[in-house]
Amino acid sequence: MEVGQMQRRLVDYTKTLFMEGFLDAQFLQLQQLQDESNPDFVVEVVSLFFDDSEKLLNDLSMALDQPNVDFKKVDAHVHQLKGSSSSIGAQRVKNACIAFRNFCEEQNIDATLRCLQQVKHEYYLVKNKLETLLRLEQQIVAAGGSIPTIEMGF
Amino acid sequence: MNFSSGRGSMPITSSSAAWKPADAATDQFPAGLRVLVVDDDPTCLMILEKMLRTCLYEVTKCNRAETALSVLRENKNGFDIVISDVHMPDMDGFKLLEHIGLEMDLPVIMMSADDGKHVVMKGVTHGACDYLIKPVRIEALKNIWQHVVRKRKNEWKDFEQSGSVEEVDRQPKQSEDADYSSSANEGNWRGSKKRKDDEEETDERDDTSTLKKARVVWSVELHQQFVVAVNQLGIDKAVPKKILELMNVPGLTRENVASHLQKYRLYLRRLSGVSLHQSNLNPFISTQDAAFGPLSSLNGLDLQALAATGQLPSQGLARQQAAGLGRPTAKSSIPMTLVDQRNIFSFENPKLRFGEGQQQHTNNKQQINLLHGIPTNMDPKQLASLQQTAQSIGNMNMQVASHGAQNNQNNSLVMQMGQPQSRGLILGDSTVSHTPRLLSSVGQPILSNGMASSVASRDGIPEHIGALGCNPISQASSMPNFPMNHTSDLPGNSFPLESTPGVSSFASKGAYQEDVSLEIIGSGGFVPSYDIFDDLNQHKPQNWELQNVGMTFEAPQHSSSLQGNPDLAQSVLVQQGFPSGQKNGHNRSAGVVSKAMFSA
Numbered sequence: 001m002e003v004g005q006m007q008r009r010l011v012d013y014t015k016t017l018f019m020e021g022f023l024d025a026q027f028l029q030l031q032q033l034q035d036e037s038n039p040d041f042v043v044e045v046v047s048l049f050f051d052d053s054e055k056l057l058n059d060l061s062m063a064l065d066q067p068n069v070d071f072k073k074v075d076a077h078v079h080q081l082k083g084s085s086s087s088i089g090a091q092r093v094k095n096a097c098i099a100f101r102n103f104c105e106e107q108n109i110d111a112t113l114r115c116l117q118q119v120k121h122e123y124y125l126v127k128n129k130l131e132t133l134l135r136l137e138q139q140i141v142a143a144g145g146s147i148p149t150i151e152m153g154f
Numbered sequence: 155m156n157f158s159s160g161r162g163s164m165p166i167t168s169s170s171a172a173w174k175p176a177d178a179a180t181d182q183f184p185a186g187l188r189v190l191v192v193d194d195d196p197t198c199l200m201i202l203e204k205m206l207r208t209c210l211y212e213v214t215k216c217n218r219a220e221t222a223l224s225v226l227r228e229n230k231n232g233f234d235i236v237i238s239d240v241h242m243p244d245m246d247g248f249k250l251l252e253h254i255g256l257e258m259d260l261p262v263i264m265m266s267a268d269d270g271k272h273v274v275m276k277g278v279t280h281g282a283c284d285y286l287i288k289p290v291r292i293e294a295l296k297n298i299w300q301h302v303v304r305k306r307k308n309e310w311k312d313f314e315q316s317g318s319v320e321e322v323d324r325q326p327k328q329s330e331d332a333d334y335s336s337s338a339n340e341g342n343w344r345g346s347k348k349r350k351d352d353e354e355e356t357d358e359r360d361d362t363s364t365l366k367k368a369r370v371v372w373s374v375e376l377h378q379q380f381v382v383a384v385n386q387l388g389i390d391k392a393v394p395k396k397i398l399e400l401m402n403v404p405g406l407t408r409e410n411v412a413s414h415l416q417k418y419r420l421y422l423r424r425l426s427g428v429s430l431h432q433s434n435l436n437p438f439i440s441t442q443d444a445a446f447g448p449l450s451s452l453n454g455l456d457l458q459a460l461a462a463t464g465q466l467p468s469q470g471l472a473r474q475q476a477a478g479l480g481r482p483t484a485k486s487s488i489p490m491t492l493v494d495q496r497n498i499f500s501f502e503n504p505k506l507r508f509g510e511g512q513q514q515h516t517n518n519k520q521q522i523n524l525l526h527g528i529p530t531n532m533d534p535k536q537l538a539s540l541q542q543t544a545q546s547i548g549n550m551n552m553q554v555a556s557h558g559a560q561n562n563q564n565n566s567l568v569m570q571m572g573q574p575q576s577r578g579l580i581l582g583d584s585t586v587s588h589t590p591r592l593l594s595s596v597g598q599p600i601l602s603n604g605m606a607s608s609v610a611s612r613d614g615i616p617e618h619i620g621a622l623g624c625n626p627i628s629q630a631s632s633m634p635n636f637p638m639n640h641t642s643d644l645p646g647n648s649f650p651l652e653s654t655p656g657v658s659s660f661a662s663k664g665a666y667q668e669d670v671s672l673e674i675i676g677s678g679g680f681v682p683s684y685d686i687f688d689d690l691n692q693h694k695p696q697n698w699e700l701q702n703v704g705m706t707f708e709a710p711q712h713s714s715s716l717q718g719n720p721d722l723a724q725s726v727l728v729q730q731g732f733p734s735g736q737k738n739g740h741n742r743s744a745g746v747v748s749k750a751m752f753s754a
Contacts, residue, residue: 026289033204033292041204049197079241083267084197086289 003145010136014150017133022126027089028150042137046130049088053123056081060116064109074112075104081119090130092122184299185210188232192222192250193239193265198288202237205292219245226258233260234302237286240266240273248280255281256379257402261301265290312374372414379403380414389422 001009017023034041056077063074082097100115137147189211193199199215206213214233216222219242226233236254240247251262264277265286277285283301286294372380383400384392394412401411 026291029205029289029291030201033201033208038204045197045200045204048200052195052197076241076243079267080195083239083288084195086267087195087198087201089289 003140003143006136006140006143007145007148010133010140011148011150013133013136017129021091022129023089024091025089026087030089031147031150043134046088046134049084049090050127052084053081053093056084057116057120057123060119064113064116069107069109069112071104071107071112075101078104078119085123090123090126093119093126096122182210184302187211187299187302188214188234189237189298190214190216190222190226190233190235191237192216192219192242192247194218194242194244195239198239198290202290202295205290205295208292209296211295218242219247219250222250223253226254226260230258233258235261235263235298237263237265237298240264240268240277248276251277251280251282252382256382256400259375261305263298263301309375376401376403376406377414380411380418384415384418389419 014023030042030045060074060077060081063070063077078097078100082094082101085091085093085097096115096119100112100119103111103115140147189206191199191202191206191213192215193202194217196217199217203213203215214225216225219238222236222238226236238247238250242250247264247266251264254260254262261283262281263284263286264282265288266273267288269287274285283305284298379401380397383397386400387393387396392415394408394415397415398406398408398411
């Protein structure tokens with residue numbers, strides 16, 4: 001596939017992600033931060049996000065698995081996940097975290113377990129999408145092209 | 155470059171961490187601003203760092219609060235601003251904020267994914283200069299340098315106006331500072347900051363100004379640190395050694411602290427005695443007062459009264475006068491800030507007043523302490539409670555401010571308003587009678603503890619009125635705790651206020667009325683809160699601190715609106731001021747004050 005085509009594919013793909021709510025404007029901010037001095041910034045940050053989130057999700061699973069659930073701790077983890085997902089622009093994950101926190105306040109075990117599943121689900125989805133997107137970018141760069149700036153209508 | 159900035163001109167920030175002699179990068183500011191960012195979330199930390207670098211700032215990142223503190227301690231003047239997350243595992247962000255404010259006095263920006271009102275309010279009350287909601291956008295970071303400039307500017311202003319207590323000659327000092335700054339090698343603004351914060355520097359400065367005194371100058375900031383330390387320890391447990399440790403100011407000796415503590419204790423005792431609060435208020439009022447003309451007149455009155463009574467410490471008086479004089483120009487919008495910085499009496503810790511507000515309400519009792527020594531006609535119970543509270547003036551300050559509502563219920567002193575809604579109204583109709591009381595008794599706690607004493611005295615002691623004149627009001631503000639039930643005390647009250655002897659004193663005293671309103675106003679900020687609180691107890695203290703001030707009046711009518719209505723505060727204040735049934739007569743001024751207070 002030639003560079004122009006790849007670039008178009010990337011643009012379309014990115015737009016879809018925005019339309020479907022997987023990503024929000026914050027992700028654009030990240031992309032804008034990337035420059036020649038930091039050509040891999042987005043990849044680095046996203047990787048950091050993945051590592052951190054997976055750790056948080058593990059901690060959450062363990063915390064909710066206890067006989068006496070410490071909701072404060074659970075809430076703290078979710079809060080952190082909410083913060084990092086919002087900083088990355090992973091909108092659906094963030095929204096799932098918001099719902100999660102509400103149930104933590106109510107100390108509702110069943111609901112929080114469901115929320116955890118939901119958050120995990122959203123996380124893996126966005127992880128998948130982001131990996132695809134970054135791979136596309138990589139291919140373009142490898143082919144000598146440049147990553148097109150996405151003009152979003154928002 | 156800007157060495158000359160002794161004035162507080164914003165220093166040029168050298169773009170590199172290493173600090174260059176002034177010439178360099180003045181025009182590059184804010185590039186090179188040295189930012190310390192603290193967040194336990196690695197993703198956010200990385201993003202923030204990149205954003206800040208893009209803004210051309212120099213960034214240091216930490217993922218733990220403890221690390222951040224030690225970094226800051228090691229490089230006392232190595233940073234210009236700190237950005238910190240609220241929720242961190244090893245230390246609460248607010249605690250870090252307090253430490254930084256105490257030890258390094260740097261501007262701190264809080265940030266969090268949490269945008270709940272009470273969290274943001276906490277940031278405000280703990281002294282954060284800004285609060286950012288995550289996800290943070292780069293646009294938000296581009297302007298953070300304004301906080302650095304603003305702080306320097308305010309420090310200069312404070313410094314110039316209040317100066318150190320013992321500063322004999324401000325002029326030379328300032329120029330000294332300029333010189334000193336340059337020699338300080340920190341760049342203008344850093345130098346000046348350093349100067350302020352550092353005792354040694356102060357001393358040096360003195361030398362340069364040929365004062366040749368090797369004594370410690372208790373600047374506003376330093377005193378603030380002192381008061382915070384004392385309050386942390388508790389006024390009873392505050393020993394010089396511990397205070398010294400907490401303050402952590404290089405060059406300060408235990409002896410310095412001990413003598414200052416002695417003075418402070420005397421000051422507190424005096425507050426309970428006479429209308430010290432007046433003076434306290436005054437500065438406070440003055441700041442807010444740009445809008446309130448009448449208030450200014452009171453200030454003068456107060457100052458004089460205070461001076462007359464010899465109660466005011468010289469510095470305090472000077473400060474107040476300055477404050478008073480400066481009042482007209484003071485921006486009411488910053489009452490809180492000003493107060494904080496000014497330390498109205500140099501003993502008061504404005505921070506405590508406002509920030510801690512919440513606890514203050516409960517301190518109504520403390521307010522009482524102020525009264526001790528003043529024979530009032532108040533019920534012995536009330537008096538006793540007053541006395542109790544008087545003991546910890548410092549605490550009072552804190553307590554007074556905030557939760558008037560809570561206080562209402564407790565102190566015998568304070569609001570004895572039985573009437574459920576009168577609380578809020580206290581200022582309002584029914585409370586009118588009460589209010590006077592409140593003011594008098596409560597007045598002090600709020601802002602200036604001193605006030606409280608005045609209130610108390612009012613009830614019982616007509617003669618104090620002069621001095622107290624203002625006091626009643628002040629007291630009222632802080633506390634909803636007016637002993638409304640006292641009816642007896644009002645000397646010559648024209649108002650049939652039953653419970654507010656204090657208040658009536660104002661009324662009767664005509665002259666004081668203004669004072670009263672002033673006081674109230676000052677306290678207004680606080681007062682409203684509590685009056686309202688009674689009614690509105692539901693309101694969180696936080697709300698009130700800011701809101702209630704003015705709101706007291708409105709409380710009766712808008713009890714629910716107390717929380718957020720600055721207007722209320724105003725109306726409330728007014729009422730408080732004038733016990734007699736005239737709700738609005740004086741209140742207006744009070745209201746104004748309160749409003750001013752809150753508007754900040």
